[in-house]
Amino acid sequence: MVLQFKKTGFLRFLSGIETSNAIVKLLRRANLPMEYSQGFNPQPKVSFLDSAPTGVIDLALFVGVKLREPVPQEFAEFDTETIKRRINDVSLKNLSLERVFVSDIDLNKAATHFEYTLICREKPNLAERLRKHSGKEFVPMEVVEDLQIILKGKLYVVKYKVGRSNLFNPYLVHGVFLAIRRRAFAGGKDLVEVLGESANQLRSDAVGSHNIRRDKA
Numbered sequence: 159m160v161l162q163f164k165k166t167g168f169l170r171f172l173s174g175i176e177t178s179n180a181i182v183k184l185l186r187r188a189n190l191p192m193e194y195s196q197g198f199n200p201q202p203k204v205s206f207l208d209s210a211p212t213g214v215i216d217l218a219l220f221v222g223v224k225l226r227e228p229v230p231q232e233f234a235e236f237d238t239e240t241i242k243r244r245i246n247d248v249s250l251k252n253l254s255l256e257r258v259f260v261s262d263i264d265l266n267k268a269a270t271h272f273e274y275t276l277i278c279r280e281k282p283n284l285a286e287r288l289r290k291h292s293g294k295e296f297v298p299m300e301v302v303e304d305l306q307i308i309l310k311g312k313l314y315v316v317k318y319k320v321g322r323s324n325l326f327n328p329y330l331v332h333g334v335f336l337a338i339r340r341r342a343f344a345g346g347k348d349l350v351e352v353l354g355e356s357a358n359q360l361r362s363d364a365v366g367s368h369n370i371r372r373d374k375a
Contacts, residue, residue, distance in 0.1 A: 160259040160353055161245070163219040167252030170216065174209025180250060181206075181221055187248040190241075193224040207265050207342060208272070211327040215338040217256075218272060220349065222265045261356040268352060269322065271303070271343040276316040276328050277336040281307070284316075288330045296324070298331060319343065 165177060172180065182204055185192060194200040203224035210216040238258035245255045276282070284299040284307075299305065301324035306317040314333075320326070328337040342349040 159223045159225055160261050160263060160265065161221045161223060161255055162257040162259075162350065162353075163216075163221065164254050164256050165210075165216040165219050165252065169250065169252040170210075170213055173212050174206075177209060177219070177253075178204075178206055180253065184245060184249050184253075185223065188245045190223065190245070191226045193226045205265060207269055208322055208325060210339045211329065211337070213329060213337065215336070218339050218342040218349070220265050220269070220342060222263075257350065257353075259353040259357045260360060261353050262360065263353060263356050265349075268344040269342050269349055270345055271319045271321050272325070272339055273319050273341040273343065274317070274328055275338045275340055276331065276334045277338075278314040278316060278331075278333040279312075279335055280333040281309075281314050282316055282331050282333050284331065286332070288326070290326060290330070296326060298326065301326070 163181065165172070169177075182202060185202065185204065192202040192204065194202055205222040207218075207220045210219070238260065242255050242258050249255065284302070284305070285297060287295055287297050289295050302318035302320050304317070304319045306315075308315045308317075316331075316334075328334055344352045
């Protein structure tokens with residue numbers, strides 16, 4: 159199962175680890191029948207895509223959840239909207255579950271890019287050489303794709319896509335006062351679209367298997 163969350167408001171200042179811990183806790187509160195690892199300290203099998211830098215509004219917070227097999231009957235009967243409501247009922251303000259996909263896609267193998275929007279008080283210099291916290295230097299203009307810079311009133315709006323191997327903190331760019339991670343992509347397709355197609359295929363396969371068993375009976 160894949161869940162898409164939205165993290166806004168003051169929760170955008172949570173670190174990646176704090177965000178992951180908060181989501182795992184709310185999944186437990188929602189009594190999601192998660193599969194756990196073995197050993198002395200079993201942990202739920204939950205995976206996350208790259209965390210957005212602290213301070214970034216995240217509309218593309220994808221979480222992969224491995225469910226126990228067989229799924230408990232009372233849970234198997236829930237549709238995705240019921241699951242969504244059940245999780246949101248125990249969630250934090252400004253951390254909302256937007257979509258639920260019954261999909262077995264490996265997020266970290268499928269996702270290739272993220273789309274960002276930056277709001278700037280002055281025209282950003284994306285040709286400037288910047289230094290990451292790791293010490294590695296980079297030039298934003300050289301690592302982003304589909305770059306657009308639009309003047310709206312007194313503010314500059316910057317839109318771009320960036321590959322997962324070239325991710326950087328957008329607040330390193332001078333003049334940025336708000337950054338939003340809007341979408342994730344799998345190659346040239348929106349990850350939401352890919353997950354939807356996967357969910358539809360799994361549903362179709364399940365119906366086909368049921369019909370075969372019925373015909374044999």
